[in-house]
Amino acid sequence: MPTYKAPLRDMRFLLKDVFKAEAALSEVPYYTQNETHTADLADQILDEAARFASNVIQPLNMSGDAEGCTVADGVVKTPAGFKEAYKQYAAAGWTALDGDPEYGGQGVPHVIGNAVSEMMIAANIAWSMYPGLSHGAYTALKAYGDDATKNIYLPKLLAGEWTGTMCLTEPHCGTDLGLLRTKAVDNGDGSFSITGTKIFISAGEHDFTDNIVHLVLARIEGAPAGTKGISLFLVPKFNVNADGSLGERNGVVCASLEHKMGIKANATAVLNFDGAKGFLVGQPQKGMQAMFVMMNGARLGTGMQGLGLGEVAYQNALAYAKDRIQMRHEPRMDPAQPADPIIVHADVRRMLLTAKAYNEAARALTLWLSLSIDIEQHHPDAAKREEAADLVALMTPIAKAFMTDNGFTSTVLAQQVFGGHGYIKEWGMEQFVRDARIGQIYEGTNGIQALDLIGRKVLGDGGKKLQKLSGMLQAFIEENEGNEDLAPMLDALGKGAQQLGSLTMVVGQKAMQDQAEANAAAVDYLRYMGHVTYAYLFALMSKAALEGIAAGNDKDGFYKSKLQTAKFYYAKLFPETKALAATIKAGNETLAVDDVVFGIEREVVSA
Amino acid sequence: MPTYKAPLRDMRFLLKDVFKAEAALSEVPYYTQNETHTADLADQILDEAARFASNVIQPLNMSGDAEGCTVADGVVKTPAGFKEAYKQYAAAGWTALDGDPEYGGQGVPHVIGNAVSEMMIAANIAWSMYPGLSHGAYTALKAYGDDATKNIYLPKLLAGEWTGTMCLTEPHCGTDLGLLRTKAVDNGDGSFSITGTKIFISAGEHDFTDNIVHLVLARIEGAPAGTKGISLFLVPKFNVNADGSLGERNGVVCASLEHKMGIKANATAVLNFDGAKGFLVGQPQKGMQAMFVMMNGARLGTGMQGLGLGEVAYQNALAYAKDRIQMRHEPRMDPAQPADPIIVHADVRRMLLTAKAYNEAARALTLWLSLSIDIEQHHPDAAKREEAADLVALMTPIAKAFMTDNGFTSTVLAQQVFGGHGYIKEWGMEQFVRDARIGQIYEGTNGIQALDLIGRKVLGDGGKKLQKLSGMLQAFIEENEGNEDLAPMLDALGKGAQQLGSLTMVVGQKAMQDQAEANAAAVDYLRYMGHVTYAYLFALMSKAALEGIAAGNDKDGFYKSKLQTAKFYYAKLFPETKALAATIKAGNETLAVDDVVFGIEREVVSA
Known part of the structure; x- marks a missing residue:
């Protein structure tokens, strides 16, 4: 049976040596006021999370896959041990880790929260999705809910008493x-009646908690067709009284x-809404906007699934x-x-090093973006917030698609190391492959991520965000001119960045x-x-090393x-870029x- | 549920327009004497095989995966319908298709036999492996068995009354x-007592037939360690009397x-040999040589699994x-x-065309090699036999590894076309991915194929076989100089072939x-x-088109x-070659x- 040991040393290397997280976060009063910015606290949290991941949920990973979830009369049974592990997780405060202290959160930076998430994914991805989806619902409600809603729902989500879902498809x-x-x-009383069928709802029903908070995209009667007519609603499994009962x-x-195919221990539900009572979240017909707040975090989280599975597969190979x-x-x-x-x-x-390199770069990208999210959300300087926001926007589709594609590749290579034994269930390697495959598909397929990157993020603003990135790389290269050990990397990085510009x-x-x-x-x-991004991150890591x-x-x-x-x-x-340059230039012909x-x-008709 | 329609038009294009199989086979008396070389006969066989594949075994593919095989007290139960389909297959004479008429075979060329095999794989890979493994055992016994053995066993295998296995691992x-x-x-009576445990034995036990013929690698007491001490034995499940009863x-x-992970409807057995009665096949301590006869056919057959699954996945996507x-x-x-x-x-x-292109090139490679095997085995001219043998030897590792790697990629891309539905069992696409994965692993992992290619096939003879291939490509390029429609392809092909030489x-x-x-x-x-091989085959196909x-x-x-x-x-x-050239040059450093x-x-110690 596979084992998992959290890569604590690698995480600390990135947090301390490479990104100097404590120094960066010390500029942010939101964190310094509760002293959640310190490296010492991060060390303690990561140690504790590593123990939980390895000791509590990792041992349930294979049995969860074999048992799966079952449903009878609308009641879902999750695999043995899953519910108890969740109770333990919530009781230890993990569900509140990077939540806002105003609602009972611990206010720990996302850069630490996401390092913890990587461990939970690696240990048991199907289990990790239950709290993971809640986190997305918390984020959207916090951004768009009114105060009354937030005061009732956010503390319950952060305490892990209730979980949340995203109901889109x-x-x-x-x-x-x-x-x-x-x-x-x-309904004329501040509520709406929601009717329709949603599919592919991860963690859509389960036996972990007394209530589940569904965030549902729906169209208000009379609203226009298309995405412009969509609103976001909160639909609890059990109606909630004013006092929260x-x-x-x-x-x-x-x-x-x-x-x-995989993530069998997560309940992927078909949900029928039949006049369910729902409450508008945010403005009517602005549902897509609210949804994207939820999706952006979910996309980085999905990318991290590629990382977590790539890591655990590598360790066992x-x-x-x-x-x-x-x-x-x-x-x-x-x-x-x-x-x-x-x-x-x-x-x-070659196979092991491929997985190792992809994992280490993905971890660097994850923590870099997570730290940027902390800055984007809480830095007192608006210019720094905007700079971080631009980087996060540009990099989110890359984090989602590149990390899940490489994560899948890594699980396949790790399976290959086992030869025939890799194909046998008892060794657990084939489960990593099956579990990793979904990351390339959901939260917007990787093809959709690519359209988002080139269409919205790069060409959509005339290349401004890309130019900022290029400027950052160029500055790094210039700063380190004369560093002989780095020179071959900087040379390749510079050429790659330059060609990225010309391909664009x-x-x-x-x-x-x-x-x-x-x-x-x-x-x-x-x-x-x-x-090009990974090449930059490897150069950064090499400099620190x-x-x-x-x-x-x-x-x-x-x-x-x-x-x-x-x-x-x-x-x-990195030489894959040579092939990619050719196929990009080959275009649509x-x-x-x-x-x-x-x-x-x-029959083709022009619009 | 997926469907499958055999690509008859594509097969005929290759047989008639591209490789002109009837003309090539008309030089071979082994085929002309029974008139099995004609395109007319091929057409009839392919039509009939297509019906069997689509109507009889394809409908059992998903149910076979869901049901799997079970074993109790050594008795294996295959999924519902599998046994009956096999009886029908054997009764219709398919098991004898390309067998030697001397032993009850129909003497149909391998190029037709393998076109039929592609259909069976695409329709139901797990089912196709039962007759597929028999075919391998037939080949080895025919090459190395003594007359008495051949007279008893080969007719039974060709009639499909018994099946065969390969017991190596x-x-x-x-x-x-x-x-x-x-x-x-x-035992001193012409028999041996075989004792040991073999694992990963495909089609190793089942309920299709009264007897199973195991070909087993074992070491005769006192034989040297290593591969030099290995002999090949025939071990029937039931002992066979002199009259074949x-x-x-x-x-x-x-x-x-x-x-x-997949091919669940094929019984992958752990076989315990406990003093089982076995008979030497070929010379003592020459077992590896006999095994490779079996393996070479099996390697092309495994490559074809990549093709068959890539094709059916493509059709449904x-x-x-x-x-x-x-x-x-x-x-x-x-x-x-x-x-x-x-x-x-x-x-x-892009995703569909990738699968389509890989499938069409793989089919071309398969039929090219299969026709070459017909020439290698039966052409009256020794020089032609040697030329064909060299091509088959050089190309076998490529057929096995490149076709299964690309086949896996194709099933993954076809699954991706389905978005979320591709991950759901009911659509059947995830089964193709799981089933395709094994091809990269068994019959010698694709890494081992690569070592065989570069070590034994290319560098092992000082590049002679490779030079023959290069000469063939060069001659083709020169023959078609001035063909403007082909010129861009020939230019790229020529550069690729040249760089292959310099990389070598x-x-x-x-x-x-x-x-x-x-x-x-x-x-x-x-x-x-x-x-480079696929580029050549696409140029050949383009010329015919x-x-x-x-x-x-x-x-x-x-x-x-x-x-x-x-x-x-x-x-x-093809531009992937640009990246590969760089990574090949990067070497072992x-x-x-x-x-x-x-x-x-x-602790490192020199040998």
């Missing part, structure tokens, strides 16, 4: 929410659970590769054995003639920019290992094929 | 068969079945993409609908100093050569679609990292 619409049909009828059961029922003996390698590692541990073989190392120009100009040109380049463009070595602090070789991983990344993974290629007959 | 050894412990004790139960028992409406595209495809079919979107086309030199020279350099480059090298168009035979646009798929391949997939990267302490 319907059978006929996922990406294209403008098509949604769930309707809301104004539970009233009658509301008209929302779990009709069934989906049978899925590494252990297997050290233990499994098969074939010889010269010089022999252990002549007393009839063969050498497979880790001596170059291709096994090429695609942008073609897209002015034909929008399909941006769409055709989008996925490859996102991967290109993801690699070199400083650690120069200061004589590398007795155990940790910093050296960071440098070697960075060199591997530049030599073996070979995609805009005649329909005969697909055997379609169609 | 043991708990502590898969890749490294030299470590195997199963022992054979000479069944005797007593032999001492081989199914101890358990593996719980796997295409149907979904035409049907599912979501978001607008200008010009609008169907303004009467609230949105357009997702096939209009550039990235959906670079790696070969480094490997003379350090074997690890070849190992470090192996996987990327195999992908590079795979792409252009001839069809020029002859006025393209009313339905089929040839045009071939050309457009080839152009897509060159624009969007960043893989030969200090052990501190992986946290290993070790």
Whole structure:
């Protein structure tokens, strides 16, 4: 059975040596007032979270997958031990960790909260989604709820007494929410009657808590078609009295659970709303805006699923590769054995290092963005908030798509290290692959992330956010000119960043003639920019590692290992950009094929 | 539920227009004497096979996955309908299709037999493995069995009355068969007593037939350690009397079945041999040689699993993409609908075309190699046999690894086209992904294939086989000089082939100093050569398509679609070679990292 040990040393390296989180957060009174900005507190929290992850929820990961969730008469049963683990998690205060102290939260920075989240995902992704979805609901309600609503619901969510969900998808619409049909009828008493069917609702029904708070996109009767006519509603499973106590059961029922490839221990519900009582969150017909507040956090959270699963898969593949003996390698590692541990073989190392490099860069991206979210939300200087917000907006689709794509790749490679045993359930590696696959699909498919990046985030503002990023990279390169150890990386990074600029120009100009040109380049463009981002982060990490070595602090070789991983990344993974540059330039020409290629007959009419 | 329609038109295009199979086979008396070389016969066989695949076994694919195989007291129950389908398959003569007429076979060329196999795999891979494994056992017995053995066993295998297996892997050894412990004790009566445990035995036990013929690698008492001491034995489940009737139960028992990620309807058995009666096949201590006869066919067969699953996944993704409406595209495809079919979107086309291109190239490679196997085995001209044998030897690892890697990618992309629905079992797409994953692992992992290619097939003969291939490509390019329609492809192909040569030199020279350099480059090298091979095959197919168009035979646009798929391949997939060239050149330097990267302490001793 797989094991998991939280990568605490790696996290501390990023927080302390690379991003200097305590110094950054000390500019933010929201954190300093409760002294939640300190590295000492972070250390304690991470230690404690690591224990919970490894000892409480990781042992439930395989049994949860085997048992799955069941539903009878609308009542969902989660796998053995899941409910008890959740109670323990809530009782220990983890659900309140980075919540606002005004509502009972502990006010810990998101950069720490997300480091904790990575551990929970790695230990048991299906379990982690129950509190994870609540966190999204908390965020949206906090941003758009009125005071009365916030005062009742936010403390319950932060205490973990209730959980939350996001109800967006319907059978006929996922990406294209403008098509949604769930309707809301104004009851005239401040409430609405919500009727419709929502599918793919993660953690949509369960037995963890007394109540569940559904955030539901619906169209108020008479509202316009399309996304402009959509509003966001709060629909509790049990109606809530003014004092916060539970009233009658509301008209929302779990009709069934989906049978899925993975994340089987999370209840993915079909929810029928039949005149359920709901309350408007935010302004009418501004539901998409509120939803995106929820989605942006969820997208980084989904990206982190790629990281968490990539990490746990890597750890177990590494252990297997050290233990499994098969074939010889010269010089022999252990002549007393009839063969050498497979880790001596170059291709096994290639697979392990690929996962290792993707994990370490993804962790760096996660914590960089999380720290930026802390700045964006709470820094007293508006200019710093805007700068951070721009970075988060630009990087969110990359964090979601690049991290889940690479995470999937990492789980597949880690499975491959096991040979035939990787295909057998008992070893647990195939579960990581199945669990990782969903990250590329939900919260907006990775193709949609790519359209968001190139269309909205890059071309949408005339390249301003991208230019800020390029400026940051350029400044870093110039600052470190003359650093001989970094020079080869900085050279490759500079060329990559420069080519990213020219590719953006090429695609942008073609897209002015034909929008399909941006769409055709989008996925490859996102991967290109993801690699430039990772190259920057590896250079940052290498710089910190070199400083650690120069200061004589590398007795155990940790910093050296960071440098070697960075060199591997530049030599073996970053060159994918060479292929991507070619396919981006190739554009839409070979995609805009005649329909005969697909055997379609169609009638085309201009809008 | 997914459907499957055999790509008959594509197969005929390859057999007739591209490889001109009838003409090639008409030089081979083995086929002409029974008139099994004709295109007419091929047409009839393919039509009939397509009906069987779609009507009989495809409807059992999802139910087989859900039900799986069970074992109690050594008796295995296969999923509902599987046994009956097999009886029907054997009764219709499919098990004898490309078998030798001397033993009751129909003597149909392998190029037709493998086209049929593709259909069976696509329709139901887990089912197809039962007759597939028999075919491997037939091949090895035919090559190495003595006459008495062949006379009894081969007709039974070809009639489908008995099935066969390959028993290689043991708990502590898969890749490294030299470590195997199963022992054979000479009984002095022409038989041996076989004792040991074999794992991962596909189709290792079932209820299809009265008997199962296990081909087992074991070490005769006193034989040397390592692969040199291994012999191959025939161990029937029931002992066989001299007249071919069944005797007593032999001492081989199914101890358990593996719980796997996919191919769940195939019984993957742990077999305990406890003094089972076995008979030597071929010479003592030459078991590896006999095993490789079986393995080479099995490797092409495994590659075809990537093709079959890529094809069926593509077909269903295409149907979904035409049907599912979501978001607008200008010009609008169907303004009467609230949105357009997702096939209009550039990235959906990219995903579909990727699978389509990989499938069509894989099918071309399969039929090219299969026809070459027919020549290798039966052509009267020894020089032609040797030429074909060299091509098959060189291309087998590419067929196995490149086709299964690309097949897995294709199933993942096809699943992605379905969005969230792709993750739900009912749609059947996630099964294709799970089923496709094993192809990259078994019959020698794809990493092992890469070592076989670069080590044994390319550098092992000083590049002779590779030079023959290069010569063939060069001749094709020269023959078609001045063909303006082909010129861009030939240009890219020529550059790719040239760079393949120079990369081979670079790696070969480094490997003379350090074997690890070849190992470090192996996987990327195999992908590079795979792409050059596919580029050649797309150029061949394009040439045939252009001839069809020029002859006025393209009313339905089929040839045009071939050309457009080839152009897509060159624009969007072949450029991966740019990245591969860089990573091949990067060599072993960043893989030969200090052990501190992986946290290993070790003692290194030279051999």
